[in-house]
Amino acid sequence: MSDRLIMKLRVVSARLTTPDVLVLDLQHPKRPLLPAWTPGAHVDVMVAGGVRQYSLWGDPEDRAYYRIAVKREAGGRGGSKWIHDHAKEGSELHVSAPRNHFGLDGKGGRHVLVAGGIGVTPILAMSRALAAGKADFTVHYCARSASEAPLLDELRTVCGDRLTTWFSQQGRRLDANTLLAQAAGAELYTCGPNSLTAALETAIAAQGFPVELYHREHFAALSDADFVPDSFEAVIASSGRTLHVPADRSLLEVLRDNHFVRGSSCEIGVCGSCECGYVSGDVIHRDAVLDLKARASRLMPCISRARGTVTLDL
Ligand code: FES
Incomplete structure (x- = not known):
């Protein structure tokens, strides 16, 4: 489980913003202020049988409540369905303090x-x-249609004519190569389905867009169903001790077995709570959290593996 503060928060508002997206406002029943957060942060929400991550999208200055939006994922692992079925006004959810990998x-x-x-x-x-800071920014929003685009009105209010919408039912699809050409020299942030980030990353590689300017957030595990895990060795740099990681176990499990305590939450490479450093090795990164620069020295042991030997900096 997460090593972060876990709070029991009350649902003070629960409303559908599109037929499958539920907006929840969460308050602490006793404390007037919740832990501070910055844009891009997410919280872990405990659900039956696991943990799910949801970004905060309210006003960080208003710490009286957290606001999240939960899409009911028909083909998901059941967590979003559980929240849709159980989160009613007056009910309580266990929620972690915020974490931000996407600031x-x-x-x-x-x-x-x-x-x-x-x-x-x-x-x-x-x-x-960015609008409050009078920054130079543009936003592109991709969805099937306006009626299936959660929080579209809120985004329009914030962005005005800085917003461009791409609704596939109208035949409007974002072209990643065109976008990247227009984004030359800008910081590029994206959050969306794997298909969207994969298209952007293909264009980034093709155009040589600087990876340090690219930032992404995923809340679904990367789809690499064809991946076949192999065993490898993990050396603890501080002691020289070698741990064998069998093909059917994660590095995180082996670390835990050997009393190297690590925080964890999602265990599918999307929350970032198990992150650790490494100093050498051919790492097979399978997480959806670390950017290309961070991957040079950090890994997510719940999901990532190595070829041969990796030396860990714990
Ligand atoms: S436990 Fe969530 S990324 Fe490893």
């Missing part, structure tokens, strides 16, 4: 934000901050 860089300059579907939540919070 704005704060360097100024131009920003291009790309949202797909429910991935709009962190993009909305970022847009609000």
Whole structure:
């Protein structure tokens, strides 16, 4: 489980914003202020049989409540369905303190934000901050249609004519190569389905867009169903001790077995809570959290593996 503060928060508002997206406002029953957060942050929500991550998209200055949006995922693992069925006004949810792997860089300059579907939540919070700071930014929002685009009105209010919508039912699809050409020199942030980020990353590689300007957030595990795990060795740099990681076990499980305590939450490479460092090795990164720069020295042991031997900096 997460090593973060876990709070029992009360649902003070629960409303559908589209037929399959539920917006929840969460308050602490006793404390007037919740832990601070910054745009791009998410919280872990405990659900029956697991944990799910949801971005905060309310106003960070208003710490009286957290606001999240939960899409009912028909083919998901059941967590979103559980929240839709159980989160009513007056009910309580166990929620972690926020964590942010997707913060704005704060360097100024131009920003291009790309949202797909429910991935709009962190993009909305970022847009609000950029608009408040009078930053130079544009937002692209991809969805099937306006009626299936959660929080579209809120995003329009924040962005005005900085917002471009791409609704596939109208035959309008975002072209990743065109977007990247327009985004030259800008910080590029994206949150959405794997198909969207995969298209952007293909274009990034083809055009040589600087990876340090690219930031992404996923809330679904990367789909690599063809991946066949192999065994490998993990060396603990501080002691020289070697641990064998069999093909059918994760590095995180082996670390735990050997009393290297690590926080964890999702265990599918999307929350970032198990992150650790490494100093050498051919790592097979399978997480959806670390950007290309971070992957040079960090890995997610719940999902990522290595070829041969990896030396860990714990
Ligand atoms: S436990 Fe969530 S990324 Fe590893």
